[in-house]
Amino acid sequence: MNPTIELLKSHRSIRKFADRPVSRELLEELIRAGQAAATSSHVQACSVIHVKNPEKRAAIADYAGGQGYVASCGAFLVFCADMKRPTEAAERTGARVVRGMTEHLLVATVDTALMAQNVAVAAESEGLGICYIGGIRNDPRAVSDLLELPQHVYPVFGMCLGYPAHDPDVKPRLPVEAILKEDRYTDDREWVEAFDDTMHAYYRSRKGGPKDSTWSQNLTPLFDTKLRPHMREFLIERGFEMK
Amino acid sequence: MNPTIELLKSHRSIRKFADRPVSRELLEELIRAGQAAATSSHVQACSVIHVKNPEKRAAIADYAGGQGYVASCGAFLVFCADMKRPTEAAERTGARVVRGMTEHLLVATVDTALMAQNVAVAAESEGLGICYIGGIRNDPRAVSDLLELPQHVYPVFGMCLGYPAHDPDVKPRLPVEAILKEDRYTDDREWVEAFDDTMHAYYRSRKGGPKDSTWSQNLTPLFDTKLRPHMREFLIERGFEMK
Incomplete structure (x- = not known):
């Protein structure tokens, strides 16, 4: 078993974080590692909102059902399936664009998940812990309003990142x-x-x-x-x- | 940049493979690494069909729009979103089960993608190359029939794995x-x-x-x-x- 596979197999969700931020430099490196994941027809249908504002963090922690670590983790990201960027890019070249197919939902959701999992692996390789927050789908309208998400963008899940302050079982x-x-x-x-x-x-x-x-x-x-x-x-x- | 992040950032789809199979032992190790990814509420809503039969491989290559490497790669996997296993398990404990919610489609699709991306990373860490095959959704009914997929299971994408026989750009x-x-x-x-x-x-x-x-x-x-x-x-x- 090589060290990368060992890392993958050691994953567990971290929900208690040290009071230590994740640097912008590291965050960008993690996102770049995320972007390197496969993407359907190169569509790159994911945008990530880095939620820094403490009021917004507290509100999302609440929407997600009282998950306090959304507010207290080192960095909180909302991974969004984004069909706005590619469809508008295609339109600007003169293409007539058909939106709203079920297949588009699948493509954008899968693209987002592949990218997020690379971010998770990259984060863990740097000693961070992570936790996916599917709970943002408890109130996706409120999350979308808070983050000013436009049409053709939807929040798939959040991700807490930070330096672990506990050591739960795998x-x-x-x-x-x-x-x-x-x-x-x-x-x-x-x-x-x-x-x-x-x-x-x-x-x-x-x-x-x-x-x-x-x-x-x-x-x-x-x-x-x-x-x-x-x-x-x-x-x-x-x-x-x-x- | 640590070696894992370097690995993630070096990904490119491989579509030409050496004539060398992927051992069962390695394949199981990759799947275990895949399973270690996060899963929504521990639902583990993914099953993987390892397609060994040459006629089935050739048929899927054809359904996917003539992607010959589906037939020629070292191992070909079909990643399926599987809501049959968890809903039937819940039913056996006496639960009355509601199926078919949009949220279930999202949960199972995301679970499948997170697991697949871990398999991809694990494979690349072992020197294999991979290529996602979204083209199986060109004819998902034919793929489902061929692989005898039951209700509440759908094929999300395929994945070619094998030892690379070319070195494309990132x-x-x-x-x-x-x-x-x-x-x-x-x-x-x-x-x-x-x-x-x-x-x-x-x-x-x-x-x-x-x-x-x-x-x-x-x-x-x-x-x-x-x-x-x-x-x-x-x-x-x-x-x-x-x-």
Whole structure:
């Protein structure tokens, strides 16, 4: 196992940060590493808002469901899927532009995620810790207003970065046999059941305090209600019409 | 710049591969590195089909628009957004499950992309080259049938992996000033115009043969027609109803 793979496999979300900012120079280096990720047809459909203003940070921490580390981390970034830049660039060359296809939503969302993951890896390679904040989609309209996001741009997730002030466990993952299938999709229930035992044992002994649950039980809140039911209308309002 | 950031910044798509397979052992290591990426609420909503069968590889190369390296690379993976595994796991614990929310599509697509990017970085750290194949979305129904993908699973993109047999240039990216904004979204047109000059110069002198184009001009084919107009109906058919 080479050092890069070792780094990747040591990831865990950091939610307590030292009171130490991330320098502008380092941040730019991380973004450049992010930009180097693959991008569909070179479209580069991601913009990143570096939220420095303390009131804005506090507001987003609140929108995200009271995640205080959004306000206290060394740097907070909002990764936005950005179809404004490329469509307007194409229009300026005289192209007639069709917007709002479902495929555009996928392209921009994937581009954004690939770039963000490179930023995460680069940050961790420099000794920073990170935490993705999907909770900004709890109130994406408020986040968009706060950051003055224009049409054809939507906030996909946030990312806290900073110097770690705790050392949480690496959380187990499903057995590779569940994930990696050969030539066709095959059932993975037996691996899920084995993993439920793994997670049950992990939750009982983890540093963060014991809990009595399995992976399968833990998933219930994701699926037993309409998860973020505003997302459809929000995306349509912002010009991602899913046509 | 540390070696990991250097690695990230040296990425370019590889489309010519040595006739040398990727071992099962290495592949599993790459997938484990992929799995270590962040996952929304630990849902782990990605499955990977390792396509070994030569007829299936040839068929996918064809669906993807005649990308022969899908058939000739050392290993070909199809990354699938998988909401079947977690929703069925939750159901087995007695949860009543709501499926088909737009948010579920976003969660599963982002989870898949984060994992894939870790696989890409891990592969490159081992001296492999990679190329994402978004072209599998040209005919996602045919790909799904071929790989026997069940409901609530959709193929997001493919990935070619293998030992590089060419050494293409690293393609320029937009200036960091266009991507990284402070506290609010701001106009980036001046940076796009500067980048058009950069790309014009790049295309004239690149190893792959000269062409007379800018970034903005190159985007036209993405937007001047309805890009992959089947995606909406396809996703709905597969249980990603975008409710």
